[in-house]
Amino acid sequence: MKKEKNCYWLFNDRPINANDNAEYFFEYINKNHKKIAKKCYFILSKDSPDIDRMRKIGKVVIQNSFKHKYLYLNAKYIFTSHLATSFFKPISFKHLKYYNDLIESKIVWLQHGITMNDIESAANKFNKQVSKIVTGATFESQIFSQKKFFYxxxxxxxxxxxxxxxxxxxxxxxxxIMPTWRSYLSGRILPSGLHAEIDSFKDSAYFNNFFNLLSNEELYEKLKEYGYKIKFILHPGFKQYVKYFKPLDNDVIEIIDEVSFSYNKLFNESCLLVTDYSSVFFDFSYTKKPCLFFQFDTDEFYGNHYKKGYFDFETMAPGKIITDLNLLTWEIIKMMETNMYMDNIYINRISNIHQYMDNQNSERLLAEVLKNG
Known part of the structure; x- marks a missing residue:
């Protein structure tokens, strides 16, 4: 199966959809570097709704197909936004040992979001055999420079x-409104890249807080009065639960249930982000717009999902930290009343977070890849 010197560049986000760092880097290369693009392939599940769209950008290969296996064994680079090996390795762990001496590709971890929690065990250089990491924040580069990560x-x-x-x-x-997921409220990961349900989800503080926020009558009336709309988007790890929020759809509240859509389009078109601990606020803050952080379950979240890490929300987050549902409702209404006023302290924090804010990241990344390999 291995016939060529390692030359192919493979790209992947989640198997079921693109719309992450791999897609945007893949698109940049296909638009601006035609010679390199000839050896570039994007990997997607056969069930992905993004296949036709991505084929308009460049070459697409079906995950785990014979061609995927051939390209994988002859790959020079694997650019992945996720470190779940099943997303980009088309050969099972059981059989991988027969091919190890043939695999020479470098894994370039594009990341799904800026790292702010302690992920030493998952992200050190030798755990997933990562060759290079792309960083998006100044403090993040300092994190991965620590000896315990081995980079x-x-x-x-x-x-x-x-x-x-x-x-x-x-x-x-x-x-x-875009909260992150909780691993302890989600089942095993399925071949599609989505997760199975667990029975206790509807009894959780997570479900009740966000369900009650979206069904609040006063908030509904103020949205209509000031001409605003809410879009509620579950993390991909919770997409299996969208049906429990869908009944809240109305003329000013939309529950997004698509598997695939453009996050960037949503960020560009929106004026306020309400999240909890999600790194999505890094993307949104890049546009210099306000954020609110609803952190009602801090002890449970850091006790069961992530180990608290390097980012101190109290001193570094570009928005207010809120722990009470009533206070959150009031704060959203106040933001509408003040036309989304953003305090200077949060504007300054945004500037301290981002390494660059010039929309030329793909160009810089390709230059680094070509220079350093």
Whole structure:
């Protein structure tokens, strides 16, 4: 199966959809570097709704197909936004040992979001055999430079994330509510890249807080009065639960249930982000617009999902920290009343976070890859 000197560049986000750093880097290369693009392939599940769209950008290969296996064994680089090996390795762990001496590809971890929690065990250089990491924040580069991660300085591509290149300032009257997931409220990962349900989800503080927020009558009336709309988007790890929120759809609240859509388009068109601990605020803050952080379950979250890490929300987050549902409702209403006023302290924090804010991250990343390999 291995016939060529390692030359192919493979790209992947989640199997079921693109729309992450791999897609935007893949698109940049296909548009601007035709010679390199000839050896580039994007990997997607046969069930992905993004296949036709991505084929308009460049070459697509079906995950785990014979061609995927051939390309994988002859790959020079694997650019992945996720470290779940089943997303980009088409050969089972059981059989991988027969091919190890043939695999010479370098894994370039584009990341799904800026790292702010302690992920030493999952992200050190030798756990997933990562060759290079792309960083998007100043403090993040300092994190991965620590000895416990085993990376040298030239293993870090301090370029910013490719998907940030498409972020713009737009300011429509849309409020995004985008909480992260909780691993302890989700079942095993399925071949599609989505997760199985667990029975206790509807009894959780997570479900009740967000369900009650979206069904609040006063908030509904104020949205209509000031001409705003809410879009509620579950993390991909919770997509199996969208049906429990879907009944809340109305004329000013939309529950997004698509598997695949453009996050950047949503960020560009929105004026306020409400999240919890999700790194999605890094993307949104790149557009210099306000954020609110609803952190009602801090002890449970850091006790069961992530180990608290390097980012101190109290001193570094570009928005208020809120722990009470009633206070959150009041704060959203106040933001509408003040036309989304953003305090200078949070504007300054945004500037301290991002390494670059010039929308040229893909160009920098390719230059690093070609220079350092």
């Amino acid at each position: 040298q300085d030239n293993d870090l591509y301090k370029t910013g994330f490719p998907r940030y290149d498409k972020l713009r300032k737009g300011n429509e009257k849309t409020i995004l």
